Amino acid sequence: MEKVLLKNTENPNSADINEYKKVGGYQSLPKAFGMQPKEIIEEVKKSGLRGRGGAGFPAAMKWTFASADPKSPKYLLCNADEGEPGTFKDRQILEKNPHLLIEGMVISGYAIGTEYGFIYLRGEYPAAKDILNRAIKQAYDSGFLGDNILGKGVKFQLAVHQGAGAYICGEETALIESLEGDKGQPRIKPPFPVNVGVFAKPTVINNVETLSNLPYIIEVGGEVYSKIGSPECPGPKLYCVSGHVEKPGVYELPMGTTLREIIYTHCGGIKNGKKLKAVIPGGISTPVLPPDNIDCKMDFVNMPKHGSMLGSGAVIVMDETVCLVRVCYRALKFFEHESCGKCTPCREGTEWLRKILGRIENGEGAEGDIDLMLSVSSNMLGKTFCPLGDGAASVVQNFVRHFRPEFEEHVKNAKCRFK
Amino acid sequence: MFSEAAIKELEEIRQKYPSARAALLPAIYIAQKEFGWLSQDAYEAVANALGVPKAIARGVGTFYAMYKHKPLGRNIVQLCTNVSCMILGAERLVDFLKNKYGLEPGGTTPDGRFSLVIMECIGACGTAPAMLVNDDFYENLTEEYIEEILGKYK
Numbered sequence: 398m399e400k401v402l403l404k405n406t407e408n409p410n411s412a413d414i415n416e417y418k419k420v421g422g423y424q425s426l427p428k429a430f431g432m433q434p435k436e437i438i439e440e441v442k443k444s445g446l447r448g449r450g451g452a453g454f455p456a457a458m459k460w461t462f463a464s465a466d467p468k469s470p471k472y473l474l475c476n477a478d479e480g481e482p483g484t485f486k487d488r489q490i491l492e493k494n495p496h497l498l499i500e501g502m503v504i505s506g507y508a509i510g511t512e513y514g515f516i517y518l519r520g521e522y523p524a525a526k527d528i529l530n531r532a533i534k535q536a537y538d539s540g541f542l543g544d545n546i547l548g549k550g551v552k553f554q555l556a557v558h559q560g561a562g563a564y565i566c567g568e569e570t571a572l573i574e575s576l577e578g579d580k581g582q583p584r585i586k587p588p589f590p591v592n593v594g595v596f597a598k599p600t601v602i603n604n605v606e607t608l609s610n611l612p613y614i615i616e617v618g619g620e621v622y623s624k625i626g627s628p629e630c631p632g633p634k635l636y637c638v639s640g641h642v643e644k645p646g647v648y649e650l651p652m653g654t655t656l657r658e659i660i661y662t663h664c665g666g667i668k669n670g671k672k673l674k675a676v677i678p679g680g681i682s683t684p685v686l687p688p689d690n691i692d693c694k695m696d697f698v699n700m701p702k703h704g705s706m707l708g709s710g711a712v713i714v715m716d717e718t719v720c721l722v723r724v725c726y727r728a729l730k731f732f733e734h735e736s737c738g739k740c741t742p743c744r745e746g747t748e749w750l751r752k753i754l755g756r757i758e759n760g761e762g763a764e765g766d767i768d769l770m771l772s773v774s775s776n777m778l779g780k781t782f783c784p785l786g787d788g789a790a791s792v793v794q795n796f797v798r799h800f801r802p803e804f805e806e807h808v809k810n811a812k813c814r815f816k
Numbered sequence: 817m818f819s820e821a822a823i824k825e826l827e828e829i830r831q832k833y834p835s836a837r838a839a840l841l842p843a844i845y846i847a848q849k850e851f852g853w854l855s856q857d858a859y860e861a862v863a864n865a866l867g868v869p870k871a872i873a874r875g876v877g878t879f880y881a882m883y884k885h886k887p888l889g890r891n892i893v894q895l896c897t898n899v900s901c902m903i904l905g906a907e908r909l910v911d912f913l914k915n916k917y918g919l920e921p922g923g924t925t926p927d928g929r930f931s932l933v934i935m936e937c938i939g940a941c942g943t944a945p946a947m948l949v950n951d952d953f954y955e956n957l958t959e960e961y962i963e964e965i966l967g968k969y970k
Contacts, residue, residue: 479939480936480937480939481937482898482899482900482936482937482941483899483900483937483941484937484939484941485939485940485941485942487939488939519939520880520882521882521894521935521937521938521939521948522939523948523951524951524953554832556832558841558842559841559842559845560841560880560882561841561844561845561880561881561882561883562880562881562882562883562936563879563880563881564936564937575841576838577835577837577838578835578837578838578839578840578841578868578876579837579840579876580875580876580879581879581880596834596835596838637941637942638942639900639941639942639944640900640903640904640941640944641903641904645941645942645943645944646942647942677899681898681899711941713899713900713903713941715903719903723902724899724902724903727897727898727899727902728899731898731899731936731937734881734936735936737879
């Protein structure tokens with residue numbers, strides 16, 4: 398497949414505007430400005446583009462809702478708060494192809510009818526911040542941002558807003574709170590951000606990877622784009638693979654590539670010839686899969702049929718040497734740390750689960766602890782403000798579902814044999 | 817009190833937002849840079865500069881993990897121990913930092929040279945284990961490599 402999102406990124410200067418222009422960059426902008434905003438949304442609809450942040454919501458639908466709302470001004474926010482453990486795909490775009498994102502945002506802004514964009518960038522990406530700020534300045538200087546883009550009278554102002562280390566701000570309403578200068582605690586929905594978003598105005602929030610698809614969709618048209626990968630949710634997809642594979646990294650492949658192909662063909666299989674034990678397919682919040690269930694197509698439609706989710710496409714591969722109780726414990730320690738504290742099931746549940754997992758891992762687990770975890774987690778599922786609590790609960794439920802004997806062994810033998 | 821340079825920087829940033837309150841996160845970053853860590857005085861400077869109540873500024877600031885609420889060492893070692901880094905040996909590196917440098921998670925070396933902060937995924941999972949020292953990324957860490965890296969930070 399021709400690279401779309403990582404095009405030219407093997408070039409060490411790919412983040413520079415001139416290098417981007419050399420490979421056709423900013424060519425989609427005049428084409429987009431020659432179209433009516435509605436026509437652009439129509440092309441995106443035809444392309445079948447779905448949000449790459451994890452939820453897989455059809456991009457064109459968000460845009461339609463926001464552009465139909467009469468309130469003004471509207472805002473376009475790029476969610477670059479890439480914090481889902483295992484995920485490092487957006488960092489590739491931000492550091493190596495920032496102008497692709499900027500061009501995508503200008504096109505999106507024009508389509509939605511907004512003059513204001515922010516990139517909400519996680520605080521842990523200081524290099525990306527400098528690269529983005531440099532790229533934004535170059536884009537202003539070259540007339541691709543500002544009050545009269547390409548001399549066509551189109552306006553779009555873009556700025557980077559730096560987060561400060563809060564995973565929850567990747568949730569869109571928490572992101573809005575944070576951009577408004579508040580604690581990143583999710584809002585109840587409805588109203589949805591497309592109607593009442595940042596500064597109480599209609600707001601579209603799209604992931605870095607989602608917005609970076611726009612220049613290509615405009616270049617080749619929605620129809621051609623829709624032929625890439627899975628018919629139900631087409632397009633190129635960045636899969637980022639970590640853990641025990643020979644060649645970890647970010648791979649741009651057609652949406653719907655199977656997990657087996659990603660691990661064995663592209664990443665060279667399990668490191669040092671060891672046996673595969675478990676895979677987390679889409680970032681730590683997505684349900685873990687046992688080795689006999691990796692022939693699943695990695696997309697938004699097919700992963701749920703295999704009992705998991707595409708999430709952010711962050712594949713964490715674990716070999717036979719890994720203690721899954723310890724992985725589960727570490728995951729819950731993460732969720733406990735990142736729970737915003739707003740709702741009780743998440744705030745209390747994550748701590749309780751982490752404590753139980755800690756004592757099982759330390760050989761101090763009690764007879765009923767595994768069932769207690771299932772009970773605590775089922776009291777969280779579907780009962781929290783936002784998906785963080787659901788994610789935490791489902792991690793526990795799925796690790797126990799697939800690997801219960803390993804938990805039982807820890808309790809029975811009162812120790813972890815992997816230590 | 818903020819220096820003139822800090823006030824100028826804050827004013828520029830303020831222009832990007834439709835409200836002063838929205839500039840609170842960047843303002844806290846500026847205060848952190850200016851004062852080294854976020855004391856009551858630092859929050860007072862932020863509150864005065866933006867016209868935001870001090871309790872709000874501090875309440876918001878303490879929500880976020882990357883704002884420092886006590887004095888830290890000259891160099892901040894930010895080591896990730898989340899799952900991708902953990903399964904490739906990050907916990908052994910935590911032990912190494914403790915044994916070799918006397919550096920505990922959340923602690924600072926007696927000479928004030930290093931502080932250690934345990935991170936929750938820094939987006940370097942494909943090159944795990946990984947850390948940031950101040951604003952610099954280091955990946956594919958081993959004990960020897962950490963020694964070499966830390967030697968550069970005085």
